[in-house]
Amino acid sequence: MTEYIGIIGGSGLYSIDEFEHKEDLNIDTPYGKPSSVLKVGKLAGVDVVFIARHGEGHTYNPSEINFRANIWAMKKVGVKAIFAVSAVGSLKEDIHPGEMVIIDQFIDRTRVRPSTFFEKGFVAHVSMAHPISEYMRGLLLDSCKKLGITHHDGGTYVCMEGPQFSTVAESEFYRSLKASVIGMTNLQEAKLAREAEISFATIALCTDYDCWHPDHENVTVEQVFATVKENGVKAQQILIDAVQAFDFNQKLEVEGILQNAIMISPDKVTAEVKERLEPIIGKYY
Numbered sequence: 001m002t003e004y005i006g007i008i009g010g011s012g013l014y015s016i017d018e019f020e021h022k023e024d025l026n027i028d029t030p031y032g033k034p035s036s037v038l039k040v041g042k043l044a045g046v047d048v049v050f051i052a053r054h055g056e057g058h059t060y061n062p063s064e065i066n067f068r069a070n071i072w073a074m075k076k077v078g079v080k081a082i083f084a085v086s087a088v089g090s091l092k093e094d095i096h097p098g099e100m101v102i103i104d105q106f107i108d109r110t111r112v113r114p115s116t117f118f119e120k121g122f123v124a125h126v127s128m129a130h131p132i133s134e135y136m137r138g139l140l141l142d143s144c145k146k147l148g149i150t151h152h153d154g155g156t157y158v159c160m161e162g163p164q165f166s167t168v169a170e171s172e173f174y175r176s177l178k179a180s181v182i183g184m185t186n187l188q189e190a191k192l193a194r195e196a197e198i199s200f201a202t203i204a205l206c207t208d209y210d211c212w213h214p215d216h217e218n219v220t221v222e223q224v225f226a227t228v229k230e231n232g233v234k235a236q237q238i239l240i241d242a243v244q245a246f247d248f249n250q251k252l253e254v255e256g257i258l259q260n261a262i263m264i265s266p267d268k269v270t271a272e273v274k275e276r277l278e279p280i281i282g283k284y285y
Contacts, residue, residue, distance in 0.1 A: 002078055003047070003078050003079075003080045003248055004047045004048055004049045004077065004079045004080065005043075005048045005079070005080065005081050005082070005083065005243050006049050006050075006051070006079035006081065006082040007043075007048055007049070007050050007051075007083050007084075007085070007239060008050075008070065008082060008083075008084045008189060009052070009053065009084065009086070009235070010052060010053075010054065010232070011036065011055075011056045011057070011058070012232055013050060013085065013232075013236065013239075014050060014052070016043065016236045016239070016240070018043055018044045019042070019048070019050075020041045020042045020043075021039060021041040022040050022042070023041075024037040024039055025037060025038040025040055025077060026038075027073040027076065027077070029068070029069040029072045029073055029076070030072070030276045031066060031068040031069040031114075032066055032069050033066065034051055034069045034070045035052060035053050035054065035055045035060055035065055035069070036051055036052040036055050036056050038050070038051055038073055038074070038077060040077070043239065044240045044243060044244050045244070046243045046244060046246065048243060049074060049079055051070050051073070051074065053070065053189075061162065061163040062161070062163055063110075063112060063113060063161060063162060065185065065188075067114070067115075067188040068114055068117060068192060070189070071192040071196055071198065072117070072196070074196075074198065075196040075280060076279045080198065080248065080252070081133070081136060081198060081246065081252065082193055082198055082200050082201075083136065083202075083203065083239060083242060083243070084186055084189055084202045084203070085202070085203050085205065085235045085239070086157075086183050086186045086202055086203070086204050086205065087205050087207050087228060087231070088101070088181035088182060088183040088204045088206055088207070089165075089181060089182045089183070089206070089207065089209060089210035090180075090181055090206045090208070090209050090210065090213075091158070091175050091179050091181060091182055092175075092180055095155075095180060095206055096150075096206065097206055097207055097208050097209065097227045098150070098206065098227050098230060099150045099151060099152065099206050100144060100149060100151040100204065100206070100231075100234065100235075100238070101152045101155045101157075101180055101181050101204040102137055102141050102144065102153060102201075102202075102203065102204070103132060103156065103181065103186075104130070104131075104132045104134075104154045104155065104156075105131065105132070105154075105155070105156040105157070106128075106131055106156065106157050106158075106159060106186070106187050106190060107156060107157070107158045107159070107174075107177065108159055108187050109158055109160045109161065110159055110161045110188070111161050113188055114188075115188050115191045116192070116195060117192065117195050117277060117280055118195060120273075121264075121268075121269070121272070121273040122264055122269060122273045122277060122281070123262075123263045124195070124258060124261045124262045124263055124264070125263060126195050126257055126258065126261045127194075127257070128190075128191060128194060131190045131191070131200070132190070132200060132201050132202065133200055133252060133253055133254070134253065135199070135250060135252060135253065136200070136201035136246075137201050139242040139245050139246060140201055140203060140238060140242050141153055142241075142245065143238045143241035143242045143245070144238060146241060147234075147237050147238065149237070149238065152180070155181060155204070156177075156179040156180050157179070157180070157181050157183060157186055157202070157204060158179045158181070158182040159182075159184065159186055159188075160182060160183075160184055161184070162184035163184070166182065166210055166211055167211070168211050168212060171210045171211050171212040172212055174210075175212055180204075181206060182210055183204065186202055186204075190202075193254075194257065195258075196279070197254045197255060197256070197258060197280070198254065199252040199253065199254050200254075203235050203238055203239075205231035205232075205234075206231075207228050207231065208227065258280075258281065258284060259284070262284065266285075
């Protein structure tokens with residue numbers, strides 16, 4: 001079975017010149033349809049699979065994204081590692097719009113989203129102490145340095161529910177926690193990838209300051225979109241370099257993580273559960 005690198009972000013990533021599109025996979029999962037078709041091909045010669053998390057044309061708000069279907073489908077087709085691209089607001093003065101944060105931690109402030117595969121007849125508890133792959137983070141940092149892209153090594157991503165942005169009080173609260181950036185999408189991807197034993201790392205693209213900043217009201221929609229466009233070009237460059245450096249023979253931190261996380265008695269795992277979770281737990285049963 002071919003092993004792939006998964007890339008999750010906006011549908012604009014499909015337009016990377018170095019992406020050689022091979023086929024679209026329209027996959028059904030036990031959790032419904034993924035956000036978009038899986039676009040399979042080669043990025044700079046490396047086998048990759050793209051998913052547009054908000055759907056093509058940005059049709060799903062953050063709470064509507066079918067995170068479980070996205071990750072299940074990627075696991076099913078043979079994705080070994082995922083690079084995610086996520087637009088964020090800055091919670092720190094020294095993280096400026098247009099800069100990248102190669103995060104290493106999360107704070108979960110979501111409320112209504114399914115965040116696990118392990119329910120309804122299957123129980124397992126994976127560690128989320130270190131949710132980001134240090135190997136993959138290292139590749140992203142090396143790429144930023146090589147390309148001369150301003151970036152920050154490490155940082156905490158607050159994942160809020162949305163789709164509304166923060167109140168000033170909330171924004172100041174997150175700043176008091178020493179968090180670096182705030183977004184609405186990345187945490188569920190990290191949790192589900194960990195359960196699926198898929199290595200995970202994120203490029204957090206800072207588009208603006210959150211509402212705590214005194215100049216926030218002076219930022220226009222046009223300026224934000226211009227920053228998003230500029231950041232998108234930088235993210236494409238980073239991805240191209242990082243996927244080329246990825247070693248498919250590298251032993252990743254998540255390999256075998258379920259072996260000591262599964263709690264349910266083997267004789268209690270039903271045929272229905274085995275079928276539903278086959279891509280994820282199949283090798284253990």
